[in-house]
Amino acid sequence: MKVGTAVIMWGAAGSAAGAVLAPTIASMIGGDIVSPVVIASVTASVALAAAIPLGWLLNRDVDRLRRSASRALDAGSAPAQRPSALLRSVSEPMHAAIEQSASETDSVMDRVRELEIHCRITDGERDRLEEVLESLQDAVVVTNKFGELKLANPAAAEILGLKQTDDASRSIDKIIESSIVRRLIHEAHDAGMASLRKRVEIELAEPGAEEGAPTRTYEATLACLPDIKAPIGGVVLILRDISREREISQMKSEFVSKASHELRTPLSSINAYVEMLLDGEATDEKSKAEFYQIIKNEADRLGRLIDNMLNISRIEAGIVQAQYEDIDFVKAATDAIEVIEPQAKLKDISIRVKSGPLLYAAEADRDMLQQVYLNLLSNAVKYTPEGGRVTVTVENDETTGSVMITVADTGLGIPPDALPMVFEKFYRIENYKRVAKGTGLGLSLVKHIVESVHNGQIVVTSELGMGSQFIVSIPYTRDRALGVAA
Amino acid sequence: MSGPQRTVLVIDDEAHITHVVSLKLRNAGYEVVTAADGEEGFEAALQHAPSLVITDLQMPYLDGLELSKKLKKTRETADTPVLMLTARGFGLTDGDIEDTNIVGMLSKPFSPREMLNTIQEILGDATDSGPSDAKAA
Numbered sequence: 001m002k003v004g005t006a007v008i009m010w011g012a013a014g015s016a017a018g019a020v021l022a023p024t025i026a027s028m029i030g031g032d033i034v035s036p037v038v039i040a041s042v043t044a045s046v047a048l049a050a051a052i053p054l055g056w057l058l059n060r061d062v063d064r065l066r067r068s069a070s071r072a073l074d075a076g077s078a079p080a081q082r083p084s085a086l087l088r089s090v091s092e093p094m095h096a097a098i099e100q101s102a103s104e105t106d107s108v109m110d111r112v113r114e115l116e117i118h119c120r121i122t123d124g125e126r127d128r129l130e131e132v133l134e135s136l137q138d139a140v141v142v143t144n145k146f147g148e149l150k151l152a153n154p155a156a157a158e159i160l161g162l163k164q165t166d167d168a169s170r171s172i173d174k175i176i177e178s179s180i181v182r183r184l185i186h187e188a189h190d191a192g193m194a195s196l197r198k199r200v201e202i203e204l205a206e207p208g209a210e211e212g213a214p215t216r217t218y219e220a221t222l223a224c225l226p227d228i229k230a231p232i233g234g235v236v237l238i239l240r241d242i243s244r245e246r247e248i249s250q251m252k253s254e255f256v257s258k259a260s261h262e263l264r265t266p267l268s269s270i271n272a273y274v275e276m277l278l279d280g281e282a283t284d285e286k287s288k289a290e291f292y293q294i295i296k297n298e299a300d301r302l303g304r305l306i307d308n309m310l311n312i313s314r315i316e317a318g319i320v321q322a323q324y325e326d327i328d329f330v331k332a333a334t335d336a337i338e339v340i341e342p343q344a345k346l347k348d349i350s351i352r353v354k355s356g357p358l359l360y361a362a363e364a365d366r367d368m369l370q371q372v373y374l375n376l377l378s379n380a381v382k383y384t385p386e387g388g389r390v391t392v393t394v395e396n397d398e399t400t401g402s403v404m405i406t407v408a409d410t411g412l413g414i415p416p417d418a419l420p421m422v423f424e425k426f427y428r429i430e431n432y433k434r435v436a437k438g439t440g441l442g443l444s445l446v447k448h449i450v451e452s453v454h455n456g457q458i459v460v461t462s463e464l465g466m467g468s469q470f471i472v473s474i475p476y477t478r479d480r481a482l483g484v485a486a
Numbered sequence: 487m488s489g490p491q492r493t494v495l496v497i498d499d500e501a502h503i504t505h506v507v508s509l510k511l512r513n514a515g516y517e518v519v520t521a522a523d524g525e526e527g528f529e530a531a532l533q534h535a536p537s538l539v540i541t542d543l544q545m546p547y548l549d550g551l552e553l554s555k556k557l558k559k560t561r562e563t564a565d566t567p568v569l570m571l572t573a574r575g576f577g578l579t580d581g582d583i584e585d586t587n588i589v590g591m592l593s594k595p596f597s598p599r600e601m602l603n604t605i606q607e608i609l610g611d612a613t614d615s616g617p618s619d620a621k622a623a
Binding site for chain 1: 507510596598
């Protein structure tokens, strides 16, 4: 469609332009000129051309009149003719001639008006098409059969950084910086097939960027314009930025690859231990019990992994059903601590809640808030050495109208280069993999629950060897959150 | 089952995996040494001079491939065969295993029984516990 647009506007031979935009004008002007100025002059020429037969008609009638008068004068020597008859013989053809001329003039004037209307329609159509071209995010470049630039929309100027040139020919070799783009246009032209339509993916850096600068991926569509007089009238090039699509597709395949790796690890253990039991490798009851326990734990791990993956994808797909109610955030923290306490006791880690005497409540989904607390607390306990402390602080932040939770620990801390990645799916700090087991999905889920489901915010600060603080803020009401966001 | 007293080094950051592999090999008569990452594995290889190294591909510090290259480069371990255990859905290419002594690959989830057969084949150990025997047992 976009190619069609460009073809309409700028077909090198112009016949296509006339055919679509103003059929009448095109058929009259034989197709080579599409400029409105030229169209106006053509209209005038048509009017002039129409006036020529009018003059001829008047001359013809005056001749006829002259011949009638001379016949009357010649008859003067013959028996006398009455003056009224003479006058009638002169005036009748004259009237007839004048009437015919008037009617033909009207008809010409009608044609002129028609042409004026067509001109205005053509102007309007052209303006609209120009607006469409200007509003396109895709770059549109049109060249003629001589490899000269005939049209480039603003997106093309931005993407290709078209150079200013004094050269009247506007050759693309002087205007377009990118050698890939120039080569594509030349190749399309040289292919010499009017029906040619080619799609290729190219990488382009920003105009003027140094070599090795980051590039964006574009889908380049090339089409050749037909021409009556030459094999090829010109080339239309459209560039569409598909970097984001490529990124998403890359992320998807990485997700599948990481997810399958994460799923196979516990599955691998389950499989191996079941086979050991079947092969009678566990000789005593103690070993058998140990194997069963490992299988149970790994199956649980697999279950958690699948739950987290499903929860994240449900939130991402926007199909999660949250049930919002007023939740007391201090009570919710205490409930979550109860679940984590046994794990903390094993490492002699103390967990406490700090809050004031006020009510700290916000509209939230009870189960999802529990997930937030459990994941943050479980991480804090996992990555805090024995005898450490975990503190949950609950406050009201009146400036943003939200409840603020801080989960702070005295643990290993997060290396600065890992901080921006901790909320990414499956990301695990390489050196901490031995410290604790994890799926790499917990923090990603927390971020989704806080930001996507509750319109809240989560930030992390950390100092290596000193501990980490995860700060979550959830607006008192969802309406208010939307108001703030707006 | 009288496996010769050969030493096998098992390296994996998943404790359950090293545990189950060790058990299977010990039951088959091998002596087993374990390590939880590539660096620790390399030290153990130097110290114990194992007949074979079984290593996971994806590990912290030094991954299975880097470790295999390092083993090949080191005089004491230059001839030690390596069996690669990987959770990935794809194997390593010929280019990847160049400059290593990787002699086989097993992908997770794996069968300890098949793994034992592969090890016995690699080490050329006479065995009475082929896959069919193992099934019968």
